[in-house]
Amino acid sequence: MNIKMPLKLLYEGKVKLLLPDRAILGEEAEKAVFYNPFMSFSRDLSICVLKAYANVTGKKGLRVAEPLTASGVRGIRYAKEVDEVDEVVLSDVNPVAVRIARINALLNKVHEKVVVKLSNANSLLSRYDAKGKRFDFVDIDPFGSPAPYVDSAIRSTILGGVIALTATDMPPLCGVYPRVALRRYGGLSLKTEYCHELAVRLVLGLLCRETGKYELSIKPLIAHSTRHYIRVFVQLTPSKEGSENIGLIYHCRNCLHRRIVKLEDLASTKSLCEKCCSPMEAAGPLWIGPIFDKTFCEEVARVASSLDLLNKKELKKILKLITSEADGPPTFYTVDALSHKYKLRQPKIQELVEKLRSQGFHASPTHFNPKGFRFSGDVEDIVKLLAR
Numbered sequence: 235m236n237i238k239m240p241l242k243l244l245y246e247g248k249v250k251l252l253l254p255d256r257a258i259l260g261e262e263a264e265k266a267v268f269y270n271p272f273m274s275f276s277r278d279l280s281i282c283v284l285k286a287y288a289n290v291t292g293k294k295g296l297r298v299a300e301p302l303t304a305s306g307v308r309g310i311r312y313a314k315e316v317d318e319v320d321e322v323v324l325s326d327v328n329p330v331a332v333r334i335a336r337i338n339a340l341l342n343k344v345h346e347k348v349v350v351k352l353s354n355a356n357s358l359l360s361r362y363d364a365k366g367k368r369f370d371f372v373d374i375d376p377f378g379s380p381a382p383y384v385d386s387a388i389r390s391t392i393l394g395g396v397i398a399l400t401a402t403d404m405p406p407l408c409g410v411y412p413r414v415a416l417r418r419y420g421g422l423s424l425k426t427e428y429c430h431e432l433a434v435r436l437v438l439g440l441l442c443r444e445t446g447k448y449e450l451s452i453k454p455l456i457a458h459s460t461r462h463y464i465r466v467f468v469q470l471t472p473s474k475e476g477s478e479n480i481g482l483i484y485h486c487r488n489c490l491h492r493r494i495v496k497l498e499d500l501a502s503t504k505s506l507c508e509k510c511c512s513p514m515e516a517a518g519p520l521w522i523g524p525i526f527d528k529t530f531c532e533e534v535a536r537v538a539s540s541l542d543l544l545n546k547k548e549l550k551k552i553l554k555l556i557t558s559e560a561d562g563p564p565t566f567y568t569v570d571a572l573s574h575k576y577k578l579r580q581p582k583i584q585e586l587v588e589k590l591r592s593q594g595f596h597a598s599p600t601h602f603n604p605k606g607f608r609f610s611g612d613v614e615d616i617v618k619l620l621a622r
């Protein structure tokens with residue numbers, strides 16, 4: 235393998251990586267092979283998810299695909315750090331990335347488990363879409379939107395297997411360009427204090443509709459929003475009832491009330507807010523069902539505590555928040571938006587959550603926003619409580 239560019243060696247946890255030396259190559263290195271050290275958090279969490287999946291299913295001999303691999307770091311880590319993984323198939327359209335990923339697989343002594351192909355992600359996955367060839371875990375980690383790869387990811391994943399998707403196209407998903415979200419994800423985004431949760435729900439909505447074509451559905455296992463991206467992990471299920479979880483989320487900018495409506499009940503819903511009679515705005519169609527499986531999230535948290543990972547502290551913190559919000563209702567409030575709207579004092583989240591719980595409500599902080607909380611009552615209930 236002959237690579238005519240200056241290379242450097244670095245580590246992500248215990249994984250050695252040979253990469254084009256950016257200091258020498260300048261901008262060219264970015265184009266040559268992508269590697270973002272900040273995404274080690276996403277990779278750490280994904281390792282925990284795959285291990286948790288192996289633990290809860292008792293499966294061994296797992297087969298994994300990561301068809302947009304760049305340096306190979308993600309797939310190599312699956313091969314090296316998850317004992318239950320037997321085979322990892324990686325690909326990239328960039329020939330330099332493919333060569334670098336092959337070298338990295340050799341460097342980490344996982345070359346017998348890891349295959350790296352020069353291929354477009356969709357072509358690669360399509361080669362594995364027949365029964366008996368499909369993967370247990372397909373990880374789509376692209377630049378921007380995962381939407382172009384969703385269909386082939388579904389076709390190449392076994393029933394009961396897991397699809398992981400990253401989306402970094404946050405302006406469309408968070409309501410800056412709602413029509414772009416409609417085009418890519420089949421639903422309108424909406425700029426609100428909980429827009430990152432809506433982003434997760436739009437991606438899940440797309441997955442649900444695309445699996446529906448094959449008489450399948452999804453069970454969301456865990457999702458997170460971190461820095462500039464969101465990530466979802468879903469299990470493929472045989473259910474034909476997925477469309478029950480598709481709907482719209484209405485938002486009132488005047489009083490902050492929200493209404494969640496199943497798509498099939500849309501004809502009977504009003505466009506005015508039932509609390510203050512102002513016109514409401516809508517996000518969707520999107521996924522209105524649960525976005526976390528609490529038991530699974532608890533297992534991921536247990537795995538994270540047991541491993542020696544680079545981002546252990548941050549992981550434990552986020553997984554604690556995710557576990558606490560997993561059973562909460564859709565959408566969350568923020569003390570910022572409430573205090574601003576109702577001219578109220580800003581309480582500490584933990585104090586507010588405890589107060590709400592003591593009154594019999596479900597309440598929890600959320601990992602989506604340090605000033606956010608999920609709450610089973612109405613906006614009026616919080617306002618009354620904060621006004622005291």
Ligand SMILES: C[S@@+](CC[C@H](N)C(=O)[O-])C[C@H]1O[C@@H](n2cnc3c(N)ncnc32)[C@H](O)[C@@H]1O
Binds near residue numbers: 269328
């Ligand atoms: C965000 S990077 C992947 C990062 C990697 N997953 C990680 O964890 O470090 C996206 C990669 O996808 C590759 N790519 C872009 N379009 C592709 C396609 N259609 N099929 C396969 N690879 C593609 C790019 O060359 C780039 O290396």
Ligand SMILES: [Zn+2]
Binds near residue numbers: 487489512
């Ligand atoms: Zn209202």
